[in-house]
Amino acid sequence: MRMLLFFLVFYLFLIPIHAEEWSRFRGDAQSTGVANSSLPAELHVLWTAKIEVGIESTAAIWRDAVYVGGVDEKLYAFDFDSGVLKWTYVATGEIKSSPLVFEKTVYFGDGNGVFHAVDAQTGKAVWTFQTDGEIVSSANATGGRILFGSYDQFLYCLASDDGALLWKIETDGYVHGMPAIAQAHTLIAGCDGLLRVIDIASGKEQSQIELGAYVGASAAVYQTRAYVGTYESQVLCLDLNAKEIAWSYEHPQRKFPYVASPSVTPERVIVAGRDKMVHALDPDTGVVLWTYTSRSRFEASPVVVDDRVFAGTTGGKIVALNLETGELGWEFVTGSEFVASPSVARERLIIGTTDGTLYCFGKAEE
Numbered sequence: 001m002r003m004l005l006f007f008l009v010f011y012l013f014l015i016p017i018h019a020e021e022w023s024r025f026r027g028d029a030q031s032t033g034v035a036n037s038s039l040p041a042e043l044h045v046l047w048t049a050k051i052e053v054g055i056e057s058t059a060a061i062w063r064d065a066v067y068v069g070g071v072d073e074k075l076y077a078f079d080f081d082s083g084v085l086k087w088t089y090v091a092t093g094e095i096k097s098s099p100l101v102f103e104k105t106v107y108f109g110d111g112n113g114v115f116h117a118v119d120a121q122t123g124k125a126v127w128t129f130q131t132d133g134e135i136v137s138s139a140n141a142t143g144g145r146i147l148f149g150s151y152d153q154f155l156y157c158l159a160s161d162d163g164a165l166l167w168k169i170e171t172d173g174y175v176h177g178m179p180a181i182a183q184a185h186t187l188i189a190g191c192d193g194l195l196r197v198i199d200i201a202s203g204k205e206q207s208q209i210e211l212g213a214y215v216g217a218s219a220a221v222y223q224t225r226a227y228v229g230t231y232e233s234q235v236l237c238l239d240l241n242a243k244e245i246a247w248s249y250e251h252p253q254r255k256f257p258y259v260a261s262p263s264v265t266p267e268r269v270i271v272a273g274r275d276k277m278v279h280a281l282d283p284d285t286g287v288v289l290w291t292y293t294s295r296s297r298f299e300a301s302p303v304v305v306d307d308r309v310f311a312g313t314t315g316g317k318i319v320a321l322n323l324e325t326g327e328l329g330w331e332f333v334t335g336s337e338f339v340a341s342p343s344v345a346r347e348r349l350i351i352g353t354t355d356g357t358l359y360c361f362g363k364a365e366e
Contacts, residue, residue: 022061022343022350025098025138026261026301029181030221033263033270035305035344043320043330043349044364047083048357051076055352058098058138058301060106061345062120066360067106068340068352069095075108075116077123080346083360087123091116098138098178098340100146103160107146109135115148115156117163127163131156138178138218140186145200147186149175155188155196157203167203171196177218177261180226182240189215189228195238207243211236217301218261220269222283227269229258235271235279237286247286251275260341261301263309268323272298272311280309280326290326294319301341305349312338312351332361 020037027033057069065086066078071094077086093111100107105126106118111134117126133152140147145166146158151174157166173191180187185206189195195209213232220227225246226238233255239246254275263270268289269281278292296315303310304323312318314337320330336355343350348362 020346021063022059022345023101024060024140025058025100025178025341026218026220027303027344029140029142031178031180031218031261032220032222032265033261033301033303034265035303037305037345037347039305039308039344039347039349040363042364043332043361046348046360046362048359049076049078049083049085051352051356051358054354054356055358056096056339056354057108057352058341059343059350059352059358060099060101061343061350062101065120066350066358067099067101067120068358069097069099069108070356071095073110075099075106075118075123077120078358080348083358089116089118089123089125093134096136097148100139100141102141102146105160107139107141109137109139109148109150111135113150113152115139115158115163117160129156129158129163129165133174136176140179140181142181142200147179147181147200149177149179149188149190151175155179155186155198157200169196169198169203169205173214176216180219180221182221187219187221187226189217189219191215195219195226195228197240209238209243209245211245216259220262220264222264222266225283227262227264227283229260229262229271229273231257233257233275235262235269235281235286237269237283249279249281249286249288251277251279259299263302263304265304265323268304270302270304270309272300272302274299278302278309278311278321278326280323292319292321292326292328300338303342303344305344310342310344310349312340312342314338316353318342318351334359
């Protein structure tokens with residue numbers, strides 16, 4: 001009986017437990033852009049909240065609050081159920097970095113190169129760290145370590161409790177995207193045209209893969225492969241074991257940069273681009289499975305929720321597409337563009353616009 005109980009506990013620890021939260025930019029440490037929550041078939045506006053200037057930061061959802069940065073240099077916490085403002089925190093510059101919530105603390109960077117740690121419940125400063133360049137990169141975290149990039153061309157690793165610098169590694173260009181985490185390594189694709197694989201414990205670079213183009217998006221990791229869009233109008237699949245490009249995809253006519261980060265499932269790679277299209281690709285071969293064409297560009301990263309893809313356009317429209325076919329199933333039009341990406345938790349979708357309106361969508365009250 002004791003042996004049976006031991007193995008039961010052992011296997012329970014092997015089963016991943018996913019809370020229905022959206023605590024970081026792409027939903028998880030691997031930057032897959034796949035939600036753990038479902039959404040109702042028809043979405044309705046449950047509440048809106050207003051920020052003075054605008055929103056380019058993707059919201060984080062943790063417990064009873066929604067956290068989002070404003071171009072007005074403030075971090076906001078809103079009540080998840082009602083949208084009522086809970087608190088604000090004043091940074092030193094514009095906030096385009098999407099907040100990370102980790103160990104009851106909110107982490108983000110600002111336009112003056114200051115990285116902030118803020119108590120998630122009170123909005124009080126815990127610590128700050130100064131870099132030498134603007135921070136647009138969203139932070140990622142594991143094992144008491146916070147990872148983020150700066151326009152000073154460094155990737156930083158700080159201790160989550162006190163902000164102490166554990167290590168930093170210099171690149172040859174801006175670090176714009178969120179570093180992904182795969183087991184004991186972090187991966188960054190930056191403006192130096194390289195994907196770097198770095199040991200999180202030591203900060204030592206383990207390998208790099210030549211991409212042949214600037215990258216402003218975050219790489220998404222699934223098993224032993226990483227996927228990323230480039231400024232040279234390509235989507236790349238990178239074999240992390242072979243340390244090489246496994247395949248590349250490029251639309252035959254439309255040549256526009258990809259600045260949005262991809263979403264990755266076992267059956268689909270979803271990439272939205274400035275070519276006004278959403279592309280669904282086979283993750284093994286790069287063969288195009290379907291495309292959807294909008295009237296406006298896609299700069300916000302798409303999110304997969306069950307059998308649908310949600311994506312916002314610079315024309316102020318958010319669409320829901322069938323993951324299998326690409327057919328349009330739902331849309332909502334605002335008066336302002338989407339640069340921030342959707343966040344999904346507990347059967348609600350939250351997204352902000354550049355005019356400073358934060359929308360919460362969900363099931364209409366009966």
